[in-house]
Amino acid sequence: MQLVEFFYGMVTATEVAYYAYIYSVVSTQHYQRVTSYCRSVTLVAATVAAVLGQLLVSLADVSYFYLNAISLASVSLAFLCAFFLPMPQRSMFFHGKDAPETVPGPGKGLAVGAACRAPSCQEERSPDPAARAPSPQPQAGSARPHRxxxxxxxxxxxxxxxxxxxxxxxxxxxxxxxxxxxxxxxxxxxxxxxxxxx
Structure with a gap:
């Protein structure tokens, strides 16, 4: 059980990294849709796997060893597929864009600063464009490391x-x-x- 909890913690940590990857390769106007797709697929897959495993054990008298083997093969396949995902072209944090993006909204565009990249973070912005503009980035090599x-x-x-x-x-x-x-x-x-x- 301790070994199971250790690997479950590792999987949970990689799930956070996976969502950070998604938000770094998808534009802000698609964040809500992408989040709903990913969570829906994850929850539906977990439900189908649990029901199928219960049916295999209860009705087909399949041993737990084969269920573990199927689970190991599934996560190994998912791990290998991750290597074929495209690399992000920009960082989610500290990328310092020069101008805020414009996200099409109902009737008018919403300005989204480069700092905020979380889902549903586009609303309730300050109406002042100067308050939304990203802060100027320091010149390369001109600032000390602590600055x-x-x-x-x-x-x-x-x-x-x-x-x-x-x-x-x-x-x-x-x-x-x-x-x-x-x-x-x-x-x-x-x-x-x-x-x-x-």
Whole structure:
């Protein structure tokens, strides 16, 4: 069980990196759609796998060893497919674009600064264009390393303020945290229940 929890933690960490990759290769106007597609596919696949595994064990009398082998083959195939994904052309953070992007909205465009790249972060922006413009980046080689580190921290603080100033994003983050906590609670309970039933 300790080994299972270790690898489950590794998978959870790579899932975060995978979503960061998605948002770095997709334009901001497609963030909400891409997020819904990815989560829907993940949840549907987990549901189908759980139901199929239960049916194979209950009706076809398949041993747990074969279920583990199928799971290992599936995740190994997914791991190999990740090597064929295209490399991102820009970084999600600290890429310092010169001008904010324009995201088409209902009736008019919404200016989206380069700092905020999270889903549903496009709304509730300041109406002042000067407040949305990214801060000027220091010239290469002109600033000392500690000044560069300070500018990175300041930009990170502005990113957090801009992104989490969105009420919709706060609600989405709260829902995500509660749903993940509930899912993990049920998952860990099922592991103990299976050990008891076996």
């Amino acid at each position: 560069h580190g300070l500018s990175v921290l300041l930009q990170l603080g502005r990113d957090l303020r801009d992104c989490y100033g969105s009420r919709r994003l706060l609600c989405w983050s709260l829902w995500w945290a509660l749903a993940t906590a509930g899912f993990n609670q049920v998952l860990n309970y099922v592991q103990v229940l299976w050990d008891l039933r076996a």
